[in-house]
Amino acid sequence: MHRLHQGSSRNVLYSELGWALLSIGKERQKVLLFYKIVQGIAPHYLQELLSISHGYNLRNAGNLNFVIPQTRTVSYYNSFLPSAIQLWNRIPLEIKLIESLHSF
Numbered sequence: 001m002h003r004l005h006q007g008s009s010r011n012v013l014y015s016e017l018g019w020a021l022l023s024i025g026k027e028r029q030k031v032l033l034f035y036k037i038v039q040g041i042a043p044h045y046l047q048e049l050l051s052i053s054h055g056y057n058l059r060n061a062g063n064l065n066f067v068i069p070q071t072r073t074v075s076y077y078n079s080f081l082p083s084a085i086q087l088w089n090r091i092p093l094e095i096k097l098i099e100s101l102h103s104f
Contacts, residue, residue, distance in 0.1 A: 027087055034084040035104050038064075038096075049081055064096045065089045 036042035037050055050066070066085045071077040088096070098104045 030080065030084045031087050031091065032104070034088050036101065038088075039099075039101070041101065064093060 033042065033046070037046050040047060066088060068082050068085045068089075071082060076082065095104070
């Protein structure tokens with residue numbers, strides 16, 4: 001039995017229940033899809049996002065990081081590709097090098 005009071009923080013409740021915050025779950029799914037794109041196991045139309053986006057290659061040679069495409073609007077900046085690249089670039093290299101989807 002949880003002894004939380006009305007008005008308790010949602011984060012505290014989720015923590016006690018062992019639930020991830022919705023935003024964290026969304027970030028996990030976004031990074032997982034980006035991993036599939038990088039590994040070539042996502043649908044072809046998604047893989048094309050990395051090969052050519054706005055006329056230049058997003059791959060940053062050597063360190064598995066990607067260049068965030070220039071954006072003109074906040075809406076596009078917060079869309080899948082730029083936000084997924086931001087999350088991906090924060091992941092340690094040893095995790096990016098994992099070759100199995102299950103292990104990732």
